[in-house]
Amino acid sequence: MNKEEKKEYEKFFKKIIxxxxxxxxxxxxxxxxxxxxxxxxxxxxxxxxxxxxxxxxISTFSIWLIAKALDADLNELLDFDMEAFRxxxxxxxxxxxxx
Numbered sequence: 001m002n003k004e005e006k007k008e009y010e011k012f013f014k015k016i017i018x019x020x021x022x023x024x025x026x027x028x029x030x031x032x033x034x035x036x037x038x039x040x041x042x043x044x045x046x047x048x049x050x051x052x053x054x055x056x057x058i059s060t061f062s063i064w065l066i067a068k069a070l071d072a073d074l075n076e077l078l079d080f081d082m083e084a085f086r087x088x089x090x091x092x093x094x095x096x097x098x099x
């Protein structure tokens with residue numbers, strides 16, 4: 001796997017983590033403000049995280065804080081099937097190289 005492919009996988013990985021966080025928050029019945037307070041992060045951070053900007057904001061420490069606040073299994077939040085995304089990665093790579 002080259003650097004470009006790694007970047008694409010990381011982009012999808014972050015999107016999946018953010019979606020898992022959002023799902024766990026909704027299952028708990030929490031608002032963005034409630035999870036922000038429980039995780040000791042700003043409401044703006046959570047709002048941005050769940051928006052298109054999210055992949056720029058996520059860090060391992062933030063994931064850990066949010067997982068603790070949600071009482072969520074960190075392994076579940078980080079669950080990512082690389083093979084399932086292979087076709088999307090290949091398509092993205094082809095698109096980049098044809099531009």
